[in-house]
Amino acid sequence: QASMKLVDCREHGANAELFVVEGDSAARSVVALRNDREQAVLPLQGKPLNAWKASRAKVEASPLYRQLAGALGLSSPVACSEEDLQHVRYARVLLLFDPDADGIHIGALMLLYFRRWLPALLGAGRIEIVRAPMIAITHGGTSTYAYSQAHAEALIERIGRLCEFRADAFGFRLKLGEVIAALLQEIRDRVGCGVERGPGLTASGDGGGNHRLV
Numbered sequence: 001q002a003s004m005k006l007v008d009c010r011e012h013g014a015n016a017e018l019f020v021v022e023g024d025s026a027a028r029s030v031v032a033l034r035n036d037r038e039q040a041v042l043p044l045q046g047k048p049l050n051a052w053k054a055s056r057a058k059v060e061a062s063p064l065y066r067q068l069a070g071a072l073g074l075s076s077p078v079a080c081s082e083e084d085l086q087h088v089r090y091a092r093v094l095l096l097f098d099p100d101a102d103g104i105h106i107g108a109l110m111l112l113y114f115r116r117w118l119p120a121l122l123g124a125g126r127i128e129i130v131r132a133p134m135i136a137i138t139h140g141g142t143s144t145y146a147y148s149q150a151h152a153e154a155l156i157e158r159i160g161r162l163c164e165f166r167a168d169a170f171g172f173r174l175k176l177g178e179v180i181a182a183l184l185q186e187i188r189d190r191v192g193c194g195v196e197r198g199p200g201l202t203a204s205g206d207g208g209g210n211h212r213l214v
Contacts, residue, residue, distance in 0.1 A: 006071045007031050009040040018042060018071060018090040022097045022106055030096065033184050040090065042071055047106055051113035059117060080118045085126075093127050099134040099147070 007027065009016055019034070019041045021027050027043035034041065049062045056078055059065055065077035073089040074080055080088075095110050097103035107129055114122050121127050133145030135152045146152035 005043070006067065007041040008071075009035075010037050012089040014091050016040070016090040017092045017094055019094050019096050020044060020068070020110065022103055026096070026098070030184065039184075040071070042068065044106065047102070048109045048113065050109055052116050059113070065113065065117075074118075078117045080120045082120060085120050085124060088121070088126070091126065093121065094130050095128065096130040096132070099132045103132075 015038045017039050030041045051059045069077035135146040
């Protein structure tokens, strides 16, 4: 985790976004396609500490959470007051991980961290999860993305005749880098939290305000 480096954006404030991604490869893909004026990227190395169970001292000592807090402009990874919230450097933190078991686990660990130690960010709707597809289906030269095996089967049935099904689809091995351009374009196109746009983005706020952009 010590090798993590923030790739910052040029401007901060109401339109700025921080992508937290899984590893250097995903970070390079996002950095290559991002809007460098308003989109920053922070790669994670390995799985985060389980901050829900860990002591305050362990969370404060975690390089991952310390660097994340520093990127956000917070003095501590375990505190964010209402006043601090007004000075956070990014309007949104977007969690963007691979659509596999490890990525789902990392996303859950990050949400647990925010829920326990930085609940003000969750309550303000400043934390979002970008849901990447697991499966790509090709029909007539057009790709359709599915987010689970059940979703894929429903799409196949709807299509009727399937021209080609990706060889890696059955193993849910669609890589984030293959769809990152479409996901970033979708994020650019949206008007704000809670606005319905194209498929692929799920935003998670606090327990009563979760919403999905579909």
